[in-house]
Amino acid sequence: xxxxxxxxxxxxxxxxxxxxxxxxxxxxxxxxxxxxxxxxxxxxxxxxxxxxxxxxxxxxxxxxxxxxxxxxxxxxxxxxxxxxxxxxxxxxxxxxxxxxxxxxxxxxxxxxxxxxxxxxxxxxxxxxxxxxxxxxxxxxxxxxxxxxxxxxxxxxxxxxxxxxxxxxxxxxxxxxxxxxxxxxxxxxxxxxxxxxxxxxxxxxxxxxxxxxxxxxxxxxxxxxxxxxxxxxxxxxxxxxxxxxxxxxxxxxxxxxxxxxxxxxxxxxxxxxxxxxxxxxxxxxxxxxxxxxxxxxxxxxxxxxxxxxxxxxxxxxxxxxxxxxxxxxx
Numbered sequence: 658x659x660x661x662x663x664x665x666x667x668x669x670x671x672x673x674x675x676x677x678x679x680x681x682x683x684x685x686x687x688x689x690x691x692x693x694x695x696x697x698x699x700x701x702x703x704x705x706x707x708x709x710x711x712x713x714x715x716x717x718x719x720x721x722x723x724x725x726x727x728x729x730x731x732x733x734x735x736x737x738x739x740x741x742x743x744x745x746x747x748x749x750x751x752x753x754x755x756x757x758x759x760x761x762x763x764x765x766x767x768x769x770x771x772x773x774x775x776x777x778x779x780x781x782x783x784x785x786x787x788x789x790x791x792x793x794x795x796x797x798x799x800x801x802x803x804x805x806x807x808x809x810x811x812x813x814x815x816x817x818x819x820x821x822x823x824x825x826x827x828x829x830x831x832x833x834x835x836x837x838x839x840x841x842x843x844x845x846x847x848x849x850x851x852x853x854x855x856x857x858x859x860x861x862x863x864x865x866x867x868x869x870x871x872x873x874x875x876x877x878x879x880x881x882x883x884x885x886x887x888x889x890x891x892x893x894x895x896x897x898x899x900x901x902x903x904x905x906x907x908x909x910x911x912x913x914x915x916x917x918x919x920x921x922x923x924x925x926x927x928x929x930x931x932x933x934x935x936x937x938x939x940x941x942x943x944x945x946x947x948x949x950x951x952x953x954x955x956x957x958x959x960x961x962x963x964x965x966x967x968x969x970x971x972x973x974x975x976x977x978x979x980x981x982x983x984x985x986x
Contacts, residue, residue, distance in 0.1 A: 669857075669858065669859060669860070670722055670723075670816075670817040670818050670857075670858060671721060671722050671723025671726070671817065671858040671859070671860040671861045672721055672722070672723065672859070672860055673721065673722050674715045674717065674719030674720070674721060674722070675719060675720050675721065675722045675724075675725040675735055676719055677735055678719075678720050678725050678729060678735060680720050683725075683729050683730055683731075683734075684720070684728045684729060684730070685730050686704075688727075688728045688729075688730070688763055689704050689707070689728060691765070692727070692728065692765075692864075692867075692868065693707065695765075695867075695868035695869070696867045696868050708724070711724075711863075711864070711867070712860075713728075713860075721860060722736070722817070723858060723860035723861045723864065724860070724864075726739055726763065726764050726817075726861065727763055727764055727765070727861065727864050728763060729763065731761065731762070732761070732762070732763060732764075733761045733762075736817065737820070738819075738820055738821070738822060738823050739764075739817060739823075740759050740760060740761045740767065740823055740824070741759070741760040741767045741770070741771045741808070741811075741812075741823065741824045741825070741826060742757070742758075742759050742760075742823045742824070742825045742826070743756075743757070743758045743759075743760060743771055743774045743775070743825075743826045743827075743828075744756065744757050744825065744826070744827045744828070745757075745778050745827075745828045746827065746828065746829050746830075747830070748829065748830055749829050749830055749831050749832075750829075751827075756778070758774060759823075760774070764812045764861065764865075765868065765870075767812065768805075768808055768809060768812060768870075771808050771826055772801075772804060772805065772808065774826075775804055775826065775828070775833075776795075776797070778828045779797055779798050779799065779828070779833075779907075780797075780798040781795055781796065781797050781798070782795075782796050783795060783796065784796055798907060798908050799833065799885070799888075799890065799905050799907065799908070800884045800885070800887075800888055802880070802884055803881050803884050803885060803893070803905060804833075804835070804905075805870075806877045806878075806880055806881050807835040807881065807903050807905075808824075808826070808835060809865060809870050809871055809877075810837075810871075810877055810878075810903075811824045811835055811836070811837035811901075812824065812837075812861070812865070813856060813858060813861050813862045813865050813871060814837065814839065814856060814857050814858065814862070814901070815837035815838050815839050815857070815858075815901075816837075816838045816839025816857060817838075817858065819838035819839060821838075822838040822900065823838075824836065824837045824838075825837075829907075830907070831906065831907055831909070831983060832904050832905060832906050832907055833904070833905045833907065834902055834903070834904050834905075835902070835903050835905075836900050836901065836902040836903075837900070837901050838900060838901075839857060839900075839901060878895070881893050881903070885905065888908075890905075890906060890908055891906035891934060891937065891981070892936065892937050892938070892978075893905050894906075894937060894971065894978055894980060895978075896971070909983070911934055914983060914985075915927060915930065915931065917985060917986055918930075918967075918986055921986050923958075925948055925950060925954070925958050926958050926961065926962055928947065928948045929944060929948060929955075929958055929959065929962060929968075930962070930967065930968065930981060932944055932947050932948070933968060933979040933981055934981060937978045937979045937980065937981075938977075938978045938979075939979070940974075941955050941956070941959070944959075966982055966984060967981065967982055967984070968980065968981055968982065969982065
């Protein structure tokens, strides 16, 4: 029902009034100054005029929910679950938690904190070429921009009506998962996911756009895919049902892993795994051309790989993807 009314432009969480907030006491000047600097706003315009121009206040004089999340000193006071929970785990499941922190503050501050936390949990090296007066270039094991896109996407598009869940960033030994409440916005068909942009929170999205953190054209999903492929990493995996989740596989020696299976698998099955590793959205028709087998033979080999738990299909034939389970023989 909520999606239905959102489509009719009737009910957006971020456009609704936050009647419990005091604009004078709960909105610190420092947060407004930070936004103005990032947005490059003219210093001659008053804060009051900025809020009016950005339509952050309702006709009745209340600050809107989206503005409270972007500017309040402690937005979590008004929206308890509007935070990012960052969890590091030892292993590939959720049994052993080694770090668990909650990032609060404005949405932009949550983004900065989550990125700083991630940097401490992942392998980061430095390019020392051309040092001079230039800062050293950080090279993350998974491109830093990928996480920027994923976290901003979560903050801008999560379902803030869902008061039982937070945005989570989970670091496992083999992957990083970024999840947020709310699946794919109903106005976007699955076959157009990553090609169109439609926000569940247009006010919040617009504020992020003002500080140049998102693009209206909806290129974030494709940018994440391209960056992972450019670094010879497994393409990101997206689950758009219920809790929207993007999974980034951490780098490892794929060839060495495949070699451990060579004696157990036929060349055709090894070829299928390699093709899926290169493109997890590869179709059966494309596999026929890559491997040089008939449709029936491809089906039989895929079924065999599924039976031993090496691969599984996530989603349907259209819009879904393959997942490799990196288990040892």
